[in-house]
Amino acid sequence: MNYSPYDLHCHSNMSDGALPPAEVVARAKANGVEVLALTDHDTVAGIEEAQFEARTQGISLIPGIELSCQWQGHTVHVLGLNFKMDARIADIQARQTRTRMDRARTISHRLEKKGLPEVYSRACALARSGIPGRPHFAQALVESGRLKNQQEAFKKYLGSGKVGDVKAGWPQLAEVVEWILASEGVAVIAHPRKYSMSLTKLRQMIEEFRDAGGIGLEVVVSGQKQGETGMLADLCMRYGMCASVGSDFHSTDFLWADLGRVPVLPARLTPVWECWA
Numbered sequence: 001m002n003y004s005p006y007d008l009h010c011h012s013n014m015s016d017g018a019l020p021p022a023e024v025v026a027r028a029k030a031n032g033v034e035v036l037a038l039t040d041h042d043t044v045a046g047i048e049e050a051q052f053e054a055r056t057q058g059i060s061l062i063p064g065i066e067l068s069c070q071w072q073g074h075t076v077h078v079l080g081l082n083f084k085m086d087a088r089i090a091d092i093q094a095r096q097t098r099t100r101m102d103r104a105r106t107i108s109h110r111l112e113k114k115g116l117p118e119v120y121s122r123a124c125a126l127a128r129s130g131i132p133g134r135p136h137f138a139q140a141l142v143e144s145g146r147l148k149n150q151q152e153a154f155k156k157y158l159g160s161g162k163v164g165d166v167k168a169g170w171p172q173l174a175e176v177v178e179w180i181l182a183s184e185g186v187a188v189i190a191h192p193r194k195y196s197m198s199l200t201k202l203r204q205m206i207e208e209f210r211d212a213g214g215i216g217l218e219v220v221v222s223g224q225k226q227g228e229t230g231m232l233a234d235l236c237m238r239y240g241m242c243a244s245v246g247s248d249f250h251s252t253d254f255l256w257a258d259l260g261r262v263p264v265l266p267a268r269l270t271p272v273w274e275c276w277a
Contacts, residue, residue: 004264005034006273008064008081009190009218009246012038014046015066016133018251021046022053024259027252029057031260035273037064037246039079039190042096044089045129065089066190067096068168069176071205074195075167078176078209079218079244082276083185092179095171097131103168104132110163111137117144134158134165135250160196173205174212181213186276188216188244192235193228206239216272220245220265222257233266243269 011017012024019027021038024046028036036059038050047063054061065080083089108120119140123132126139138153147153158164180187189209192202206217219232220243236243243266249259265271 002264003032003260004220004245004262005032005260006245006271007033007035007247007249007260007262008037008062008188008244008272009039009066009079009221010036010249010259011040011066012046012050013128014043015040015129015131016135016250018253020128021050024249025050025053025057025059025061028259029059031258033059033260035060035062036259037062037079037081039064039066039081039246041066041077041133042068042100043093043129043131044085045093047085063185065092067092067176067179068099068170069173070170071173071208072201074197074201074205075170076173076195076205077190078173078180078214079188079190079216079246080180080183080185081188081216081244081272083180083183086183088179088183092183099168099170100131100133103166104137106166107134107137107158107164110166111141111157114157114163116141116146116157119144137164173209177209177212177214186216186242186272187214188218188242188272189214190218190246191221191223191248192217192232193224203235206235206241210239210241214241215275216242216244218246219243219269220262222247222249222262229263229266233269236269242272242275244272 122140138150
């Protein structure tokens with residue numbers, strides 16, 4: 001398979017990934033990536049470490065972030081790419097951090113009400129940034145001895161629709177796009193087919209995203225079903241959007257979403273890196 005030299009969506013242990021930022025960069029280089037964006041959830045805390053390693057490895061590192069927001073009751077993720085690391089970005093991170101910490105406390109409270117042990121402090125310790133997500137709670141529950149593995153934790157307590165699936169008070173989609181534009185970045189809808197919405201709803205969201213100033217769709221991403229890339233490419237063409245590509249890498253435990261292991265974009269599309277150039 002012909003893999004893309006660009007990987008514009010991945011995570012380190014500064015959010016819910018397993019590897020430190022420097023190791024993410026080194027693995028990307030080893031897997032043939034030439035241009036990488038570290039896009040941790042709602043934080044840029046790993047960017048400086050990643051940039052240092054990128055210079056050592058001889059790979060281009062693009063500042064990135066995956067911002068959580070909401071649209072018509074759906075939690076949606078927007079990638080901010082190639083922005084300036086300025087005071088606005090620091091303010092965005094602070095706001096999202098407060099929301100994530102409130103969400104983590106709520107998750108912990110709900111788990112305890114179900115008779116599970118208190119694992120909030122351990123989940124915080126497992127998160128390098130100190131901001132635990134559901135994977136950290138899953139690991140903490142396994143360490144407590146109450147569950148066999150993280151898969152069981154998600155199946156019973158933390159997966160979609162379960163007691164630990166807390167919908168945080170995220171900002172609106174248009175507001176997040178405005179934040180990214182204010183720091184001279186480009187906004188891209190992450191994994192558009194991952195959201196539980198109809199194609200009609202997805203089209204409506206893309207229209208509102210474009211009208212707010214968003215320019216991109218993640219057309220190629222790990223884990224897509226057969227035919228979805230073509231459908232997303234059609235949506236890119238229909239709405240005049242740029243196209244992005246990313247592995248959404250989190251851990252070496254999930255090699256189907258490994259760094260640098262995503263196909264090239266369809267030739268008929270305008271890549272997002274040409275849009276920011």
